[in-house]
Amino acid sequence: MSMPDNARILSLIERLGNLVRAEGRASGAGLEPVHRDILGYLSICNRYSDTPAGVTEYLGATKGTTSQSIGVLERKGYIKKSPDKEDGRVVHLSLTPKGRKLSYAGAVPDGFAGALSDLNPGESETLARLLSDLLAGVQRRTGGRTFGVCRTCRFFRENSLPGSHQCGLTLEPLSDGDSIKICREHETAA
Amino acid sequence: MSMPDNARILSLIERLGNLVRAEGRASGAGLEPVHRDILGYLSICNRYSDTPAGVTEYLGATKGTTSQSIGVLERKGYIKKSPDKEDGRVVHLSLTPKGRKLSYAGAVPDGFAGALSDLNPGESETLARLLSDLLAGVQRRTGGRTFGVCRTCRFFRENSLPGSHQCGLTLEPLSDGDSIKICREHETAA
DNA sequence: AGATAATAGTATCGATTCGATACTATTTTA
DNA sequence: TAAAATAGTATCGAATCGATACTATTATCT
Numbered sequence: 001m002s003m004p005d006n007a008r009i010l011s012l013i014e015r016l017g018n019l020v021r022a023e024g025r026a027s028g029a030g031l032e033p034v035h036r037d038i039l040g041y042l043s044i045c046n047r048y049s050d051t052p053a054g055v056t057e058y059l060g061a062t063k064g065t066t067s068q069s070i071g072v073l074e075r076k077g078y079i080k081k082s083p084d085k086e087d088g089r090v091v092h093l094s095l096t097p098k099g100r101k102l103s104y105a106g107a108v109p110d111g112f113a114g115a116l117s118d119l120n121p122g123e124s125e126t127l128a129r130l131l132s133d134l135l136a137g138v139q140r141r142t143g144g145r146t147f148g149v150c151r152t153c154r155f156f157r158e159n160s161l162p163g164s165h166q167c168g169l170t171l172e173p174l175s176d177g178d179s180i181k182i183c184r185e186h187e188t189a190a
Numbered sequence: 191m192s193m194p195d196n197a198r199i200l201s202l203i204e205r206l207g208n209l210v211r212a213e214g215r216a217s218g219a220g221l222e223p224v225h226r227d228i229l230g231y232l233s234i235c236n237r238y239s240d241t242p243a244g245v246t247e248y249l250g251a252t253k254g255t256t257s258q259s260i261g262v263l264e265r266k267g268y269i270k271k272s273p274d275k276e277d278g279r280v281v282h283l284s285l286t287p288k289g290r291k292l293s294y295a296g297a298v299p300d301g302f303a304g305a306l307s308d309l310n311p312g313e314s315e316t317l318a319r320l321l322s323d324l325l326a327g328v329q330r331r332t333g334g335r336t337f338g339v340c341r342t343c344r345f346f347r348e349n350s351l352p353g354s355h356q357c358g359l360t361l362e363p364l365s366d367g368d369s370i371k372i373c374r375e376h377e378t379a380a
Numbered sequence: 381a382g383a384t385a386a387t388a389g390t391a392t393c394g395a396t397t398c399g400a401t402a403c404t405a406t407t408t409t410a
Numbered sequence: 411t412a413a414a415a416t417a418g419t420a421t422c423g424a425a426t427c428g429a430t431a432c433t434a435t436t437a438t439c440t
Contacts, residue, residue, distance in 0.1 A: 005314040006298050006306045010210060012321040014227070017207015019328060020200060022250040025398085032398090032425065037204070052389060060212040065427050067390055072425075089388040089435045108196050115327025116196045119320065124195040127320045130313060131202040137305025138209060215427080222396065222427090242418060255398050257419055262396075279406045279417040 023109040031102070034059065034069050039078060042095050043103040046150055046181035048170070050093050051084075054184045057145050078102060136188075148186035151179040155187070213299040221292070224249065224259050229268060229293040232285050236340055236371035238360065240283050241274075244374045247335050268292060326378075338376035341369040345377070 021033040031039075041058050042050055049058075056066040070093065073079045078099035084090035095103060108116070116124065139146050150156060155168035156179070165174040169185055211223040221229075231248050232240055239248075246256040260283065263269045268289035274280035285293060298306070306314065329336050340346060345358035346369065355364040359375055 005311075005318050006303065009306060009314065009318050009321065010298050010302055011230070012318065012325060013203065013206045014210050014223075016203045016321065016325055016328070017210065018227070019250055019325075020204050020207065023332075033204075034426070037208070040201070053387085060209055061426090062428055063389070064391085064429075067388095069426075071390085087388085087436070091389070108200050111328045111332040112200055112324075113196065114331045115324050116199060118327050119323065121195075123320060124199065126316060127324075128195050128198050128202065130309065130317045130320075131199065131206065133309065134302075134305050134317075135202060135206055135209075137308050138206070138301045141304045142213075142301040224397070243416085251397090252399060253418070254400075254420085258397075261419085277407070277417085281418070 020109070020112070023111060027109060032069075034061075035073055035078075036102075038069060038073060039095065039099055039103040042079065042093055043100065044182055045147075046178055046183050047092070048167075049147075049182065049184040051090055052093070055093070057184055058147055073099070145184050146186050146188060147182045147184060148188060149179075150174065150181055150183050150186070152189060153183065153186045154189040155185070156189070210299070210302070213301060217299060222259075224251075225263055225268075226292075228259060228263060229285065229289055232269065232283055233290065233293040234372050235337075236368055236373050237282070238357075239337075239372065239374040241280055242283070245283070247374055248337055263289070335374050336376050336378060337372045337374060338378060339369075340364065340371055340373050340376070342379060343373065343376045344379040345375070346379070 024033050056063045079093050081091050157166040157168050163176045214223050246253045269283050271281050347356040347358050353366045355369050
């Protein structure tokens with residue numbers, strides 16, 4: 001008689017997602033949820049992914065919509081655009097100091113922080129893992145990118161020098177800092 | 191070095207929520223996510239909760255916004271308004287046949303169905319439980335309603351006749367069908 | 381080489397959300 | 411009976427969002 005687990009999970013995710021959006025909207029200084037999403041993404045993505053197309057894939061929106069949101073953030077001084085040196089079509093996005101501050105500020109809203117602290121540590125970990133698995137599964141199925149961490153990608157290569165790595169796709173060198181960012185070209189290592 | 195579990199969970203919920211919204215938008219015939227939310231809510235709420243105020247609390251929006259969305263659904267013929275018999279301020283909302291069909295159709299999008307089926311049954315159950323707990327915790331803290339199932343409410347009373355119950359708040363009789371719907375006045379039984 | 385296709389991004393349109401504010405009507409409370 | 415609370419609507423401006431059309435650049439194919 002009760003709802004099947006799948007539909008229930010979906011409904012819960014939708015409601016919790018709405019709450020996160022609503023809480024964020026209430027507390028963020030005039031910033032829409034999508035703006036916080038974009039700033040957050042730009043703060044953790046690597047140099048292959050900091051483009052309007054990368055943001056578009058990450059958010060699952062259309063590129064027209066994303067272009068508008070990026071325009072708003074640029075006009076308000078949170079991000080800056082700079083042309084790619086090799087591909088004349090590509091634009092890179094970077095956070096201004098003002099934008100960087102906000103991308104950190106978007107911490108955990110009070111209501112959630114409290115509710116999460118009610119879970120015991122094992123449960124938090126389980127929840128995080130199950131949600132990750134679910135997200136990865138959805139993305140695999142819908143052809144979406146996984147946006148995994150560089151270091152876990154099948155193209156990631158260790159170099160002989162400590163702290164020096166290489167991307168097998170672009171063949172470019174990668175620093176330790178690069179290796180912990182997320183990438184739109186990420187494919188999970190087998 | 192890695193993200194704390196709490197921030198990670200929040201980010202996962204936000205991303206999954208966005209995906210649900212996006213998938214729903216793509217597949218639903220011109221219906222916005224909030225419209226599906228409203229239709230879904232009306233299909234499972236009881237007669238004390240099928241009002242604009244009930245929808246407002248459930249969605250966490252403002253009443254002005256909700257009033258507009260309800261207006262759209264009414265104009266498009268998915269729901270119908272009828273005045274309350276006792277309180278002249280109150281309006282009840284009901285699904286038209288057209289609306290009822292859509293509230294069922296909004297089932298689980300393909301990508302999610304597949305990804306959820308990858309979890310083994312125990313994991314699904316765990317995930318559903320953890321998300322429920324989280325939602326309840328957030329609502330308790332933010333003063334929001336829990337919208338629990340009538341039968342689990344502290345005001346729910348069994349009658350001597352089988353299949354007949356009573357609401358201790360309104361003192362009205364409740365059928366078996368009533369007892370499995372969600373209510374905005376719900377308070378978890380101790 | 382040169383035509384064609386694919387890709388990155390922008391511009392514009394209409395419908396809609398959303399919060400804020402103000403407003404009406406009804407009911408409750410003091 | 412007057413004041414306050416409640417339910418709901420109306421209106422405004424800013425922004426999202428998808429759809430479509432468009433420009434510019436790069437890749438591909440013949």
